[in-house]
Each structure stands twice: as structure tokens, then as C-alpha cells.
Amino acid sequence: MGTVTPFPVPQGGRAGPSQVAFDRPELSRILDLYGRMVAAGHWRDYAMDLGSEAAVFSCFRRAAERPEFRIEKRPALRNRQGMWALIGEQGAVLKRGHELGPVLAPVERRLMKLVEE
Template sequence: MGVVTPFPNVGRPGQVAFERPELNRILDLYGRMVAAGHWRDYAIDLGRDVAVFAAFRRATERPEFRVEKNPALRNRQGMWALIGEAGQVVKRGHELGPVLAPIERRLMKLVED
């Protein structure tokens, strides 16, 4: 039987990381955006205060969107934030699903009868 290797940086004190269900939800959305031709690259930054998932149209640009997890804001504005390309906060909240909703709306297509 194989050996299970833990996700890097999980469990280190003072390190913020994405939990498996959170990362699965984000990567699922990323995969659908890649299949639709919107995104081509991503980056993950696991810092002391904030964990960031950044999605890029091309690797040489600024990220089109950043999903940030900041546990220090858990009891205030919510620990999840969706940041746009220019640095503006697009959506903020306590749960990941509603914060990702503006990106998921881009995948919807109008179907005529």
C-alpha cells in the first residue's frame, strides 16, 4: 500500500493554508475556467497571515482573480475575499461558495429555445 504524504505546510504553526475541501472547490472552478478558455495558469501562496490562490489568463500577466483566505477577518467581514485584477475587492464573505459566485456566473451561457 502507498504512503500518504500530507499537503505541504499544513500543520505548521503560524502558517495559513487551504483545507482539502476548500482547495477542491477552488481547483474545480479553475478546471472549468480552463476548459472554457478563460484561464491558463495559477499560483498558490501560503503565507503567515493569508493563503492566496491566483488565477491567470496568461502566465506573464497579473492575476485576473485572487481568492484570499484570511482567518484574522473570520469574525468581522469574513475570511474569504475575491480580489480583481486591479486589486479591488469584488466579493467578501464568511463562506467560500458565495465568494466564488461572480466567477461561476461567467461560465453560464444563455441558451435559446
């Protein structure tokens, strides 16, 4: 009863979160956009990957394809070019920034074009 076992410290010596995740407002914003794209008939599936370095939300036209867009949150890049990134189907970074709204702007513009057609 008198034995205290310390929590293991990750490599690097500092204790931080072992998993990166989306906050509720961030996930709400992403799922709102996803729902509107589904309603427009463009997206049909999504996947989330919550890892130790990044949280990734992938949007698919069909489940058997590569994701059309990936929305990545990498907190390690917070003080550099920004922790948010929008990555296209070919793996190119389409937009990067410190705030989620401007990073999602190219997808929002595409949604407007889909609705107008």
C-alpha cells in the same frame, strides 16, 4: 539527554499556525472552478501563496500578466467581514464573505456566460 528545548513562541505570545493553508474541501472547490475555467479556454495558469497571514490562490489568463482573480483566505478576519475575499485584477475587493461558495459566485456567473457563447 535530560535537556528539553521548548518550541519558539511567535510574537504576541500565543501559539498558532505559522502558515495559513487551504483545507482539502476548500482547495477541491477552488480547483474544480479553475478546471472548468481552463476547459472553457479562459484561464491558463494559477499560483498559490501560503503565507503567515493569508493563503492566496491566483488565476491567470496568461502567465506573464497580473492575476485576473485572487481568492484569499485570511483567518484573522473570520469574526469581522469574513475570512474569504475575491479580489479583481486591479486590486479591488469584488466580494467578501464568511463562506467560500458565495464568494466564488461572480466567477461562476462569468463561467456560465463563457459556456453560453
